[in-house]
Ligand code: ADP
């Protein structure tokens with residue numbers, strides 16, 4: 001059943017217009033949806049509302065049929081990945097990826113196996129003992145991705161995860177992230193202002209403007225529009 005967003009409004013105190021002005025959106029199980037639109041159109045606000053980081057002024061967010069009103073961020077079963085990798089500087093790569101597994105009390109042997117699997121999947125096999133301070137920007141975001149996926153979230157929310165990186169790397173990572181999400185069967189919403197990134201990563205692209213969702217369609221159908 002996946003994610004259902006119904007008539008969601010996000011309103012900031014003192015703002016003249018709603019940041020999200022009544023959005024309806026469905027994301028099916030296993031689907032990758034990109035939210036595309038210019039800076040300030042409300043993409044992050046919508047994503048944060050889905051995550052439970054922003055209160056709804058109106059509307060509903062449901063997952064697998066259950067209304068998430070009042071369900072705190074860490075109880076939603078969602079993974080989050082933002083622009084700055086938010087890695088723990090004092091933990092090595094393996095222990096960063098293992099973090100969510102430790103808090104979930106996954107046994108050590110299983111943790112180690114899953115960390116290895118995920119580092120493999122993001123192209124960082126053998127990086128377990130590397131201090132995160134020695135990683136490049138792209139490597140850091142790959143570690144952040146592996147860490148977000150480790151607890152097997154039912155939905156992964158990505159907010160401009162690669163926008164601090166240069167274009168070439170961003171394009172490669174967009175391809176990689178799609179492969180990893182498909183290989184793990186992860187449902188995802190990917191916020192970006194970059195057309196190419198949205199079209200590379202997503203099964204469907206939702207185009208936002210001024211707080212509204214103008215259309216949602218597969219990339220090839222968006223290309224054909226006049
Ligand atoms: P996007 O992710 O598309 O760049 P945002 O969701 O960040 O858009 O912002 C949507 C609108 O809400 C913008 O006008 C922005 O200035 C405003 N906004 C975002 N966060 C806040 C906040 N914490 N307080 C007040 N206004 C905000």
Ligand code: ADP
Pocket residue numbers: 094095098102108111112115128
């Ligand atoms: P200790 O085992 O004494 O707590 P460590 O620094 O070895 O100290 O590990 C701290 C925690 O992180 C432990 O729960 C450990 O199982 C986990 N951990 C460390 N490295 C890894 C790794 N590469 N993969 C998975 N879990 C790890």
